[in-house]
Amino acid sequence: MSVPTSESTTVAEVRVTDTVVFGRGVLVLMAGPCVIESLEHSLMLGRAIAEAAHAAGLPYIFKASFDKANRTSIASYRGPGLDEGLTILARVKRELGVPIVTDIHEAAQAAPVAEVADVLQIPAFLSRQTDLLVAAARTGRVINVKKGQFLAPLDMKHALAKVRESGNGKVTLTERGFTFGYNNLVVDMRAFPIMRSLGAPVIFDVTHSLQLPGGGDGVSAGLSQYIEPLASAGVAAGVDGVFLEVHDDPARAKSDGPNALPLARLPKLLERLAAIHAVVTPAPAGSARHV
Secondary structure, three states, X not given: OOOOOHHHOOOOOEEOOOOOEEXXXXXXXXXXXXXXOOHHHHHHHHHHHHHHHHHHOOOEEEEOEOOOOOOOOOOOOOOOOHHHHHHHHHHHHHHHOOOEEEEOOOHHHHHHHHOOOOEEEEOHHHOOXXXXXXXXXXXXXXXXXXXXXOOOHHHHHHHHXXXXXXXXXXXXXXXXXXXXXXXOEEOOOOHHHHHHOOOOOEEEEHHHHXXXXXXXXXXXXXXXXXXXXXXXXXXXXXXXXXXXXXXXOHHHOOOOHHHOEEHHXXXXXXXXXXXXXXXXXXXXXXXXXOO
């Protein structure tokens, strides 16, 4: 298979807000806790991440789930639910002045979530669910489809077509690792140029790629010590955005703590990623570098 290079690929710009645009040659950050733990925690974490992103010159989208519907165990914390979760996300959006991305798991959630979220995210396990993709597309919001852990990169052309043929061209694709034996994921760096060759901006979900699904006793484990090198490699490969689960105290996180980036490590990592991106990506016309 011939693998295209980032330089040879033209992707459609996907506008989230006037200042946050994928595919324009500027690295976009999606970051936040795996799941909403409380209003106060979301505001604290979102504010700290926004400050680090601003210092590194990266546009920022706050991410958090109102419901983790695919937890390993039925006893695991899932989140505050749709109504309370959207209230919290709306407050974060209003007070911090940042756009919001959150997951939807059912077609019926698309319309109410679109009233708050700027980006509707399709979880990797659901990336082939036609009704979900179509319902999300019809909201007119930006749709971020995570590549299934069971799909080859080029297979994402079908998910992309489901959204676009439903009348919505505002689509991004996200890589989050491929199942590699039991309780392990691997990232093939060829996935980034392959998916970009489909004409959509590509985001790298670094922290979920370091998850060990079901690797704990009824929970997923993770390898957060490898976040920095993996994120650096992805940015060097030409991605349009980086997705990070960040927590101020991962050991006490209610979901995905073992693969979350400790907040204290975030500023240095973002500086590093901005510097790498500046080297590998031509600067947009009329823009200034932030390194």
